[in-house]
Amino acid sequence: xxxxxxxxxxxxxxxxxxxxxxxxxxxxxxxxxxxxxxxxxxxxxxxxxxxxxxxxxxxxxxxxxxxxxxxxxxxxxxxxxxxxxxxxxxxxxxxxxxxxxxxxxxxxxxxxxxxxxxxxxxxxxxxxxxxxxxxxxxxxxxxxxxxxxxxxxxxxxxxxxxxxxxxxxxxxxxxxxxxxxxxxxxxxxxxxxxxxxxxxxxxxxxxxxxxxxxxxxxxxxxxxxxxxxxxxxxxxxxxxxxxxxxxxxxxxxxxxxxxxxxxxxxxxxxxxxxxxxxxxxxxxxxxxxxxxxxxxxxxxxxxxxxxxxxxxxxxxxxxxxxxxxxxxxxxxxxxxxxxxxxxxxxxxxxxxxxxxxxxxxxxxxxxxxxxxxxxxxxxxxxxxxxxxxxxxxxxxxxxx
Amino acid sequence: xxxxxxxxxxxxxxxxxxxxxxxxxxxxxxxxxxxxxxxxxxxxxxxxxxxxxxxxxxxxxxxxxxxxxxxxxxxxxxxxxxxxxxxxxxxxxxxxxxxxxxxxxxxxxxxxxxxxxxxxxxxxxxxxxxxxxxxxxxxxxxxxxxxxxxxxxxxxxxxxxxxxxxxxxxxxxxxxxxxxxxxxxxxxxxxxxxxxxxxxxxxxxxxxxxxxxxxxxxxxxxxxxxxxxxxxxxxxxxxxxxxxxxxxxxxxxxxxxxxxxxxxxxxxxxxxxxxxxxxxxxxxxxxxxxxxxxxxxxxxxxxxxxxxxxxxxxxxxxxxxxxxxxxxxxxxxxxxxxxxxxxxxxxxxxxxxxxxxxxxxxxxxxxxxxxx
Numbered sequence: 084x085x086x087x088x089x090x091x092x093x094x095x096x097x098x099x100x101x102x103x104x105x106x107x108x109x110x111x112x113x114x115x116x117x118x119x120x121x122x123x124x125x126x127x128x129x130x131x132x133x134x135x136x137x138x139x140x141x142x143x144x145x146x147x148x149x150x151x152x153x154x155x156x157x158x159x160x161x162x163x164x165x166x167x168x169x170x171x172x173x174x175x176x177x178x179x180x181x182x183x184x185x186x187x188x189x190x191x192x193x194x195x196x197x198x199x200x201x202x203x204x205x206x207x208x209x210x211x212x213x214x215x216x217x218x219x220x221x222x223x224x225x226x227x228x229x230x231x232x233x234x235x236x237x238x239x240x241x242x243x244x245x246x247x248x249x250x251x252x253x254x255x256x257x258x259x260x261x262x263x264x265x266x267x268x269x270x271x272x273x274x275x276x277x278x279x280x281x282x283x284x285x286x287x288x289x290x291x292x293x294x295x296x297x298x299x300x301x302x303x304x305x306x307x308x309x310x311x312x313x314x315x316x317x318x319x320x321x322x323x324x325x326x327x328x329x330x331x332x333x334x335x336x337x338x339x340x341x342x343x344x345x346x347x348x349x350x351x352x353x354x355x356x357x358x359x360x361x362x363x364x365x366x367x368x369x370x371x372x373x374x375x376x377x378x379x380x381x382x383x384x385x386x387x388x389x390x391x392x393x394x395x396x397x398x399x400x401x402x403x404x405x406x407x408x409x410x411x412x413x414x415x416x417x418x419x420x421x422x423x424x425x426x427x428x429x430x431x432x433x434x435x436x437x438x439x440x441x442x443x444x445x446x447x448x449x450x451x452x453x454x455x456x457x458x459x460x461x462x463x464x465x466x467x468x469x470x471x472x473x474x475x476x477x478x479x480x481x482x483x
Numbered sequence: 484x485x486x487x488x489x490x491x492x493x494x495x496x497x498x499x500x501x502x503x504x505x506x507x508x509x510x511x512x513x514x515x516x517x518x519x520x521x522x523x524x525x526x527x528x529x530x531x532x533x534x535x536x537x538x539x540x541x542x543x544x545x546x547x548x549x550x551x552x553x554x555x556x557x558x559x560x561x562x563x564x565x566x567x568x569x570x571x572x573x574x575x576x577x578x579x580x581x582x583x584x585x586x587x588x589x590x591x592x593x594x595x596x597x598x599x600x601x602x603x604x605x606x607x608x609x610x611x612x613x614x615x616x617x618x619x620x621x622x623x624x625x626x627x628x629x630x631x632x633x634x635x636x637x638x639x640x641x642x643x644x645x646x647x648x649x650x651x652x653x654x655x656x657x658x659x660x661x662x663x664x665x666x667x668x669x670x671x672x673x674x675x676x677x678x679x680x681x682x683x684x685x686x687x688x689x690x691x692x693x694x695x696x697x698x699x700x701x702x703x704x705x706x707x708x709x710x711x712x713x714x715x716x717x718x719x720x721x722x723x724x725x726x727x728x729x730x731x732x733x734x735x736x737x738x739x740x741x742x743x744x745x746x747x748x749x750x751x752x753x754x755x756x757x758x759x760x761x762x763x764x765x766x767x768x769x770x771x772x773x774x775x776x777x778x779x780x781x782x783x784x785x786x787x788x789x790x791x792x793x794x795x796x797x798x799x800x801x802x803x804x805x806x807x808x809x810x811x812x813x814x815x816x817x818x819x820x821x822x823x824x825x826x827x828x829x830x831x832x833x834x835x836x837x838x839x840x841x842x843x844x845x846x847x848x849x850x851x852x853x854x855x
Contacts, residue, residue: 084492084551085485086779160484355855366855369847375855376846377801380773380794387486387772394487411765467758474757478737478764481752 118175122209122248128175132206156397163335167342179210190316211249213257224267230259239304249300271321275313282307292454337389340412344382347419360428381415410469413459420453503563516680526567530599539597554778561727566681568602571641574720576603579713583701604645606636613840615711623652623661632689642685643672654704661703679830715792718839719777722799725835729806732828759809770802793845800842803832
């Protein structure tokens, strides 16, 4: 147990900070060309990700040729700490960098690696993930998008939904059913589908908090032909890729959630200094102080629980922390946003939001942010699913 | 940043756990509550095995293992709802005396407590503890070389049975804080009919109690910082004991959910029960993480120790609220009975929640420190 990092790790942090200070994208540049979805690579975002790649600071645990510098786990953690503290993410296509690239690295053929891996890392191409379907949400293994297997190609028919950034992405990392007769987990494969191929169409699905915020899409596949060599991993072994894909950087993905909570706490502290609709300072309310302190304690606990999970992860131990941290942070964030909106009283109804997509939405109204927090409590395994997972795998309660 | 237990610390935890499981079954706690028994265990083991000396420097006859090692031992005491003088003597009396004791007092009180030769209690103002404050109910005035104490301290843990009482009082002239050690016989103790009889509380009356110079700690009137630092240690220890107690109640509840069958299944098969168990688990993890951070902040004398102590107590408060509520609820009718052990854990947790400032009081402290 220790409260501090060693000197060598802190030296790396200083070096990284100095690099970020000179290489971070300029605010005006980002404002002029906002990235409007999770697969929208803009001019500045391509250049920024390319600079990270060239400096070996994109995926620091990977070798030089893949945009890293073979850093050990503790330095990677410090890397993610620092990256979470700057107002721009390392990519504007998180699923491409965080999930597709490592999956191709782990499961893809040499051909697929050559064709897609480095271009993804250099932000030359962008990705969406074809996972959820109208009939397969939390129960992903029930997916029914069908790929008929032919000698040299697949033909894909079906529909995906909640597909982030599909309308801006070049390729889809798509989970399809290739054996309808096998038990549901054993008949799934992964294909790389060109989003410009004949038979692919997308329909944006704006989120509840704003009609102009359309990251989600429905994606339709109508007899789409996919070359046989675009199968990732073995035929009918797609389920293990889904488990593997989501496990990447699991020891550290919590950092961005912890940083998000810190950011919320800072905004709430600013809000405390403003006047409420009754003419008194919001921070003078005992209830507000109590609840904000509670959010602060939980935000700090999130960091410490994250470090505890990371220590297990770094030692190669399986830890339940991913589900715990995901469940905990998403619910705290929701409570924080609700607290702010309620404290604003009637002023919470002013829903005017400037369009600034490059950062964590600088001036987003609290009520809108509150609605947005449901993305975290629902996506990537809803809170109820996380509770099921912890109940079964950590507490050992009977599986239903 | 590493909040995981090292292998050496794990060995300590395992050995303490094994001894407490052997020497301190819940039957022993129940016997205190039902029959007013006064068992020698687990204090006897704590003395013999040196747990009492863990956080005392080697120069003063201790083991010098640090506050974090002590904290892990306290957590295990919480797991076993251990009764006895350990919490008050080692995490309340001793830290306060050590903050300001001169060489003679170090030997007379600190070394003696670390060896388990004496037991101690700490008489502070629990209602204002979160702010490190003292009310006006106990005052100290100078009388020549000596000091005289008049007034009352309420809800003193072990106040009717410890050998020595460390006392924090308002000093008449300056309104500052004075710290004193008085023998228990010098005060009038009235036992409280407390919620948890294995954590005995007493109201202490000080009627012109004369304190000789050798029992005056530091410079009366200028001891507020020492009181604050001692309160931080006592607060973190209470949070850690609470985490341990909640952990065992969670474990016992999950075990019950796996074995109690209704509608053809163990009740833990049903999502309604599973999700309650998970909510308990999340709270225990949160409270332990926060308490470990505070334990390290105190051990390393980090600048965040005041904030960390209040965070830990607030998180332990959240934890006990959910764990006690769902623990009773999931145990169903059995959880409502006297013969089930559930209430032993619940009462211990509620007691620890109220000592050294409640959750809301510590959240107000957090809000102050955040300048909200």
